[in-house]
Amino acid sequence: MQDLFGMVGALKRPKLLVSAARFGVEEYHRDSHLPRILRTAGVPRTGTALLRLLEIEEVQDSKRRGHAADYSVARHVDVLIAIMGEAQLLRASARPTAVA
Incomplete structure (x- = not known):
């Protein structure tokens, strides 16, 4: 998991x-x-989804860097949103839970 966060x-x-x-x-x-x-x-597990x-x-x-004609800013932003969302989920699941 640490590698994914890195x-x-x-x-x-x-x-x-x-x-x-x-x-x-x-x-x-x-x-x-x-x-x-x-x-x-389907929806893969969080780590698998994040790698993909x-x-x-x-x-x-x-x-984007190559100024490709088929580059889509909207798709790029969608992918970045998903990366951020999946990283948040992975981070939350990696936190130890307090036992009362």
Whole structure:
């Protein structure tokens, strides 16, 4: 898990993309968003989804940097939103729970 957090933390993207994603993360619902973003029928576990999202984001960023005609800012932001949402879920599940 620590490696996943490191990978997410290592992302360096333009402030405008990150800001747009931050606005959307509050509305992120993995059950409806992940199948569309990952283009799958089901919803994978959080760690698996995060790895796949990081791969997709890398492709999107390469297209952005290369000024590719098929680059979509909306898709890139969607993927960043999902990365942020999945990282939050993974972080929450990794926290130890207090026993009363």
